[in-house]
Amino acid sequence: MLLAVLIANSEGNILVERFNGVPAEERLHWRSFLVKLGADNLKGVKNEELLVANHKSVYIVYTVLGDVSIFVVGKDEYDELALSEAIFTITSAVKDVCGKPPTERLFLDKYGKICLCLDEIVWKGLLENTDKDRIKRLVRLKPPTEF
Numbered sequence: 634m635l636l637a638v639l640i641a642n643s644e645g646n647i648l649v650e651r652f653n654g655v656p657a658e659e660r661l662h663w664r665s666f667l668v669k670l671g672a673d674n675l676k677g678v679k680n681e682e683l684l685v686a687n688h689k690s691v692y693i694v695y696t697v698l699g700d701v702s703i704f705v706v707g708k709d710e711y712d713e714l715a716l717s718e719a720i721f722t723i724t725s726a727v728k729d730v731c732g733k734p735p736t737e738r739l740f741l742d743k744y745g746k747i748c749l750c751l752d753e754i755v756w757k758g759l760l761e762n763t764d765k766d767r768i769k770r771l772v773r774l775k776p777p778t779e780f
Contacts, residue, residue, distance in 0.1 A: 634759070635709075635758045636708060636758070637667075637706040638706075639704040642702075642737045666688065670693070674695075675695070681697075681724055694713060696724065699735040700737045702738055703720060703723055705720045705723070725770055727747055730747050759767065
């Protein structure tokens with residue numbers, strides 16, 4: 634299961650978070666842990682260079698894209714390989730929506746569309762869509778014309 638998708642700015646402020654199957658009392662722990670993990674390890678990392686960590690029998694894959702850090706947390710069948718596919722899909726969607734690796738301002742300007750993309754990519758803790766064109770079609774906010 635994909636436990637969390639979290640996107641933070643360079644100061645560690647959380648811009649977007651999606652938790653699945655994580656009790657409310659554990660979410661604060663995960664927020665602070667992921668932000669600290671990013672602060673300790675993401676300095677000097679190139680755009681889209683993936684880093685991997687392990688914590689409490691879960692896997693974490695994280696990266697930098699422009700001015701934002703993206704973290705994906707999974708367990709069981711969502712190991713490092715599956716999480717790297719998920720984070721690749723998320724970074725591709727964010728780049729498509731923003732037109733380039735985003736600054737914090739650009740990310741916040743496109744916040745609504747990015748959230749729609751995240752909802753299409755991860756659904757109830759499962760990696761739902763990875764096809765870039767399909768995600769674009771699903772977030773157009775128009776009724777579908779083909780079945």
